Amino acid sequence: xxxxxxxxxxxxxxxxxxxxxxxxxxxxxxxxxxxxxxxxxxxxxxxxxxxxxxxxxxxxxxxxxxxxxxxxxxxxxxxxxxxxxxxxxxxxxxxxxxxxxxxxxxxxxxxxxxxxxxxxxxxxxxxxxx
Amino acid sequence: xxxxxxxxxxxxxxxxxxxxxxxxxxxxxxxxxxxxxxxxxxxxxxxxxxxxxxxxxxxxxxxxxxxxxxxxxxxxxxxxxxxxxxxxxxxxxxxxxxxxxxxxxxxxxxxxxxxxxxxxxxxxxxxxxxxxxxxxxxxxxxxxxxxxxxxxxxxxxxxxxxxxxxxxxxxxxxxxxxxxxxxxxxxxxxxxxxxxxxxxxxxxxxxxxxxx
Numbered sequence: 001x002x003x004x005x006x007x008x009x010x011x012x013x014x015x016x017x018x019x020x021x022x023x024x025x026x027x028x029x030x031x032x033x034x035x036x037x038x039x040x041x042x043x044x045x046x047x048x049x050x051x052x053x054x055x056x057x058x059x060x061x062x063x064x065x066x067x068x069x070x071x072x073x074x075x076x077x078x079x080x081x082x083x084x085x086x087x088x089x090x091x092x093x094x095x096x097x098x099x100x101x102x103x104x105x106x107x108x109x110x111x112x113x114x115x116x117x118x119x120x121x122x123x124x125x126x127x128x129x130x
Numbered sequence: 131x132x133x134x135x136x137x138x139x140x141x142x143x144x145x146x147x148x149x150x151x152x153x154x155x156x157x158x159x160x161x162x163x164x165x166x167x168x169x170x171x172x173x174x175x176x177x178x179x180x181x182x183x184x185x186x187x188x189x190x191x192x193x194x195x196x197x198x199x200x201x202x203x204x205x206x207x208x209x210x211x212x213x214x215x216x217x218x219x220x221x222x223x224x225x226x227x228x229x230x231x232x233x234x235x236x237x238x239x240x241x242x243x244x245x246x247x248x249x250x251x252x253x254x255x256x257x258x259x260x261x262x263x264x265x266x267x268x269x270x271x272x273x274x275x276x277x278x279x280x281x282x283x284x285x286x287x288x289x290x291x292x293x294x295x296x297x298x299x300x301x302x303x304x305x306x307x308x309x310x311x312x313x314x315x316x317x318x319x320x321x322x323x324x325x326x327x328x329x330x331x332x333x334x335x336x337x338x339x340x341x342x
Contacts, residue, residue, distance in 0.1 A: 029179045034296055035218050035317035036232040037179055037189075037205055057234040058294055066184055095297075095332040096219065096317020098182060112182050113318065123182045 029053075032062050033094045033128055055128075064110075064126035077109060077125050083118035085109070091116070098123075160243030160342055161202075161225055162195040169194055169225055171206060179215070181318070187211045194225060196242025204229040214318035222314045222322060223285055223298040233295045236287070245285065245340040249278055251328075276301075277308045284341050286312050286327055288334035297331040301339075310339075 030040040032055045040053035040062075048069045053062045068076040082088050082101070091101045091111070099111040099120070109122040162170050177191035188208035193201040206229055207215040220231035224239050231239070239245075275281045280301055288297035299312035302324060310327040330337065 029177060031179060031318070034233060034290070034294075036234070037177075037230060038232075057232070058292070093332050094317075096315065096319050110182070123184070 030062070030064065031097065033097050033100075033130070034058065035096050038062070060129055062126065062128050064124050066124035070125055072103060072107075077103065077107075078122050080109070080122050081118060082111060082116070082120045088118075100126075160197050160239065160245075162197065162199075169228060171204065171229070173206070177205060181212050181214065185212065187215050189215065189230070194229065196239055197244060198242045200238050200242035202231065202235045202238055202242070204231050204235070206230075212318075213320050216320075217315070218318075219297050219299065219314055219316045223300050227322075236295055236298060240287070240340060243342055245342050247338050248284065248341045249280060249339040251337050276304050276310050278310070278339075280310045280327075280339055281341075284310075284339050286310075286330055286337050286339050288331045288337045290333065291335040293336075297334060299327075299330050301327070 028040055028042070029037050030051055030053050031037055032053065034055070034057075036055060036057060038053045038055060040051045043050050043052055048065055048067045050063055050065045050067075053064075054060075055062055066078050068078050070077055082091065085101055085103065088101065091099050093099050093113065093116075096113065098113045099116045100108045101111070103109050103125070106127055107125050108128070109125050111120045111122060164170055171192050171194050173190045173192040175191050177189045179187045179189065181187055188211050189205045190208070191203065191205055194204045196202055204221070204225065205215075207213075207217075215230060217225070217227045218230045220233070220236045220239070221227060221229040224236070224243075225231060282301055282303060284301045286299050286301060287295060288299075290296045297316060299314035301310045302313040303311045305311055305326065311324050312327050312330045313322060313324045315322045316331065327337070
């Protein structure tokens with residue numbers, strides 16, 4: 001009888017934990033380049049954690065990562081300074097969201113929208129079809 | 131006699147209060163408000179996002195109401211979260227700078243609050259920033275209207291190259307030559323600023339001017 005009660009307590013503890021974690025997942029959100037707050041989901045692909053979100057209003061995917069395992073030519077991109085990019089002069093501003101720089105065919109590096117300069121660092125990298 | 135006078139005063143006070151609330155509502159614009167003029171916000175659930183640096187931002191997701199009763203999804207920032215999430219451009223334009231409102235919800239506000247288009251432009255502005263320019267609120271005056279027929283309080287809605295709603299600001303005055311000057315902010319910006327209607331946003335393809 002005692003054993004059964006312990007099993008029941010353990011079961012409900014695990015269930016509660018699962019439900020709470022599930023709620024945390026569904027409440028996770030990010031801000032898209034057009035400053036829309038949208039739900040996002042995490043996915044680990046080849047050891048890199050990505051956030052995947054859908055900009056429903058514009059019917060576009062927004063994929064981002066701040067994982068330092070994301071590398072370009074063997075170097076981590078997150079944390080790099082603007083001056084380290086050869087095409088730094090091509091940087092653009094999405095007002096109210098941030099400066100961004102195309103770093104290859106698919107990916108952009110996102111910088112803050114305040115005080116952009118050579119020392120500004122990449123906060124995360126993302127894909128979005130502007 | 132004393133009672134009659136007292137009653138008359140009470141009725142007068144009640145009437146003045148009604149007039150005061152109606153005036154208050156007209157000044158504050160659309161979106162349903164309580165008796166004190168505060169926007170009615172119904173909280174639904176806690177909602178978390180992250181700022182540029184990856185720091186958590188705690189918000190409350192809920193809704194406010196357009197004049198026709200349409201629920202407008204809005205986010206209220208936690209006082210301890212970064213200030214950049216207190217409001218966005220649409221929250222500043224339509225909701226006293228107290229809520230964050232997504233682009234798709236702004237379409238519902240324009241409809242639900244009964245805004246009508248009174249003008250538009252198709253000029254592009256891909257290279258212009260958002261810095262303030264010379265501005266005089268008392269500069270141009272022609273019965274309170276600009277040469278284009280715009281007036282203080284009109285709302286300017288900016289669209290991207292695909293025609294999607296992307297930004298909004300409010301006309302608050304006119305420059306010396308009659309150019310409408312617009313006020314507000316964008317996204318995570320903390321401070322509002324004033325600029326010309328043509329320089330209202332760095333990334334627009336066209337804009338429309340609405341009046342309620």
